[in-house]
Amino acid sequence: MRELLDLAWNGAGRFLPAFSSRFSSTLLSFLVLLAASHFLPTSEYGLYVFLFSIGSALGLIAVLGQQILVVKHYRRAEASGHPLNQALLGVNARWLALGCFALLAAALPLWLFADRLPPTYHYLWLAFVFAAIFALSEYLQNYFRIHGRINMSLVPREIVWRGSSILLIAGAGLAGVMGGGAGAMAIVTGLLAATTLYQSVCFIQDEGLGWLRARDQVPAETHGEWRRESGYFIANNVLNSASAYLETILIGALLGLNEAGFYFVAVRISMLLLLPLAAIDTVGIPMIAARFQKSDTAGAQLLIGRLSFASFCISLLGALALAVVAPFILHLFNAEFVQHENVLVALCVMSVSLAFFGPGSWLLMIGGGERFFLIARAIMFVLYLGLLYALARVGGLMGIAIAGLIFSTASSLAAWYWIKQKWRIDNMATAFFRPFLFGGAPEDKPDPLPPGRASEGAGR
Numbered sequence: 395m396r397e398l399l400d401l402a403w404n405g406a407g408r409f410l411p412a413f414s415s416r417f418s419s420t421l422l423s424f425l426v427l428l429a430a431s432h433f434l435p436t437s438e439y440g441l442y443v444f445l446f447s448i449g450s451a452l453g454l455i456a457v458l459g460q461q462i463l464v465v466k467h468y469r470r471a472e473a474s475g476h477p478l479n480q481a482l483l484g485v486n487a488r489w490l491a492l493g494c495f496a497l498l499a500a501a502l503p504l505w506l507f508a509d510r511l512p513p514t515y516h517y518l519w520l521a522f523v524f525a526a527i528f529a530l531s532e533y534l535q536n537y538f539r540i541h542g543r544i545n546m547s548l549v550p551r552e553i554v555w556r557g558s559s560i561l562l563i564a565g566a567g568l569a570g571v572m573g574g575g576a577g578a579m580a581i582v583t584g585l586l587a588a589t590t591l592y593q594s595v596c597f598i599q600d601e602g603l604g605w606l607r608a609r610d611q612v613p614a615e616t617h618g619e620w621r622r623e624s625g626y627f628i629a630n631n632v633l634n635s636a637s638a639y640l641e642t643i644l645i646g647a648l649l650g651l652n653e654a655g656f657y658f659v660a661v662r663i664s665m666l667l668l669l670p671l672a673a674i675d676t677v678g679i680p681m682i683a684a685r686f687q688k689s690d691t692a693g694a695q696l697l698i699g700r701l702s703f704a705s706f707c708i709s710l711l712g713a714l715a716l717a718v719v720a721p722f723i724l725h726l727f728n729a730e731f732v733q734h735e736n737v738l739v740a741l742c743v744m745s746v747s748l749a750f751f752g753p754g755s756w757l758l759m760i761g762g763g764e765r766f767f768l769i770a771r772a773i774m775f776v777l778y779l780g781l782l783y784a785l786a787r788v789g790g791l792m793g794i795a796i797a798g799l800i801f802s803t804a805s806s807l808a809a810w811y812w813i814k815q816k817w818r819i820d821n822m823a824t825a826f827f828r829p830f831l832f833g834g835a836p837e838d839k840p841d842p843l844p845p846g847r848a849s850e851g852a853g854r
Contacts (some may be wrong), residue, residue, distance in 0.1 A: 415799045419552030420666055425560045427659055430578050431727045433567025439728075440651025441575030442659040443642065444514070446582070449521035451530030451639035457495030459484040459627025461536040463620060468540050478616075480608035483601060485620055492531055497526040515650070517576040524583040528588055534593040546596060550589040558585050626764040634773045641782070641794050656724075656731045657791060663723060664741035667712045670705035671749050683756070695819050702752025703826030709749035713742045740795035744802050750823045753804040757821060770808040774801060 431439050467482055471481035501522035508516045521536030531551050559582045566572045566581065573580070608618075650708065667762055682701075684696035716723075720738050724731040758767050778801040785793030 408571060420546065420662075420669060422553065422556035422560065423662055426556055426563065426582070427662060428726060429560050429563045429567070430575075431655075433572055434578060435577060436576075436652050436655060436728060436730070440577040440646060440653075440655035441514070441517070442578045443575075443655050444574065444651055445517060445521040445579045446524070447639045447642040447646070447654075447658060447794060448518070449524035449579075449583075450528060451635040451643065452497060452525035453532060454524055454635040454638070455628070455632050456497050456529035457532045457631065458489040458493045458529075459624045459631055460489050461533045462627045463624055464533070465536050465540050466621070466623070468537075470540055470542075475602070475604060477608065477611035480601075480605045481612040481616075482620070483605035484608045485617065485624075486533065487605065489624060490530060493529050494526040495527070497522045499528075503578035514646070517579065520576060520579050524586065527583065527587050531575060531590040531593070534590065534597055537597060537697075538593070541600075546593070550584070550593050555582075555585050555589045597687065606692060623764065626768050629768045630764060630771070633768075633775055636775065637794050643799055644782075644786075645791070645794065652730070653791060656728070656734055657737070657794070659724070659727050659731065660734070660738045660795075663716065663720070663738060664745045666716070667709040667742060667745035668748060670708040671752065681804065682753070691818060694817075695825065697824035698752060698757075698819060698821050702750070702821055702823040705749040705752055706746070706823035709746045713746050718743055734791055737791045737795045740792060740799060741827075744795070744799040747799070747803050748806060749808060752821045752823065755805070755809045757814050757817075757819075763809075763812045763816065766812050767809060771805055774804050774808070 427443075430442055431678060434442060464482060464486055468479055469476060501519040504511075504515075504519035504522060508519060511518065535547050535551060538544075562581045562585065563572070563578055566577065572578060623672070642654055642658050645657050674736070682694055682697055685691075685697060720735050721732050724735060724738065755767070780795060781800060782794060782797040785797045789796065810821055813821055819825075
């Protein structure tokens with residue numbers, strides 16, 4: 395416990411701002427959902443959730459892996475205008491333009507022929523527009539994050555966007571000009587565009603426009619490597635997006651918008667338990683990468699064990715508290731939601747299990763394990779689809795939640811296996827006790843990473 399307290403004291407200056415921003419973001423996300431649920435009929439609220447889920451899922455895909463590529467390769471220690479950085483930003487821009495243009499091109503016919511679609515999909519075009527903006531926002535959030543500018547990374551989207559969405563949705567509802575679920579979606583889309591524009595201006599002020607002409611400043615082999623990695627990152631993003639939003643989208647399409655509204659709320663409540671893990675992803679990864687730069691395997695193991703243990707303990711305590719207040723929270727949104735309290739419990743178990751494995755998936759992605767993770771998760775995803783169908787038929791919403799729990803746990807175990815084999819590091823929360831109970835810290839062997847991987851991860 396003393397080691398844990400030392401970590402909390404030494405890392406508080408970096409951890410607390412990220413944690414407070416993430417906590418404020420999650421709280422504001424709840425308030426956005428709560429405001430929408432109070433000013434929209436249940437079916438219209440379900441429509442808003444349905445469109446938002448589709449837009450978020452497509453946005454995470456349309457960033458085309460560039461948010462990971464810039465984190466992995468951007469050399470923040472170099473002076474502004476460094477040729478490799480400029481070339482990297484140019485590559486990022488071309489991929490992002492491709493993803494956003496594809497979404498906007500798809501939105502046009504959906505808008506023109508909206509009346510020919512079933513009622514649920516009349517405003518599908520709006521989800522595609524939102525997705526294009528969200529993709530750019532996701533990239534900019536990670537760009538500022540690698541520079542250590544946590545406020546610029548998190549505040550515009552996580553605080554300003556959500557806070558202003560609450561005010562405008564409530565104002566439109568009180569004034570009687572909401573326009574249903576599509577109107578609420580239009581409000582959040584417009585506000586996200588405004589905050590993303592602000593981040594884009596700050597990005598250009600930092601980097602200028604030299605990256606538009608920097609393609610030839612790095613060898614062709616480097617471009618080929620970036621394309622290969624982008625392909626893996628895109629495929630993994632598709633799986634991440636599907637696992638995060640597929641269930642809500644399928645529920646809305648097959649079971650009904652009312653059920654989709656509940657499930658989306660339940661997922662957001664359970665995500666409260668992932669706040670410690672989100673803070674680790676924001677702040678802890680650079681601390682871990684510094685150990686790898688020094689080939690300090692033992693130090694990295696101790697740090698990862700402490701961070702995983704801390705995130706697990708906080709999440710577990712939060713889950714116990716949520717088990718008590720869950721009916722009250724669900725009733726705030728809709729009295730009908732309380733009947734599905736057991737589904738929320740299953741989703742909370744999933745969040746606690748993710749916290750138990752700490753920053754495992756990010757450690758794998760920045761360390762060269764993207765190919766392994768893609769293949770493993772692709773196989774598991776096919777099995778997951780069959781399991782999702784079978785359990786949904788048997789247990790309805792509860793079956794869907796259990797299928798998600800099984801898939802997320804299997805993915806975490808796959809990441810743990812690769813990290814254990816390649817880095818000789820255990821990222822489970824139980825690794826915290828290793829120095830005291832299981833024979834001491836791991837042996838500090840040189841070169842724990844494949845050649846070149848330590849420096850690549852350092853930018854994280």
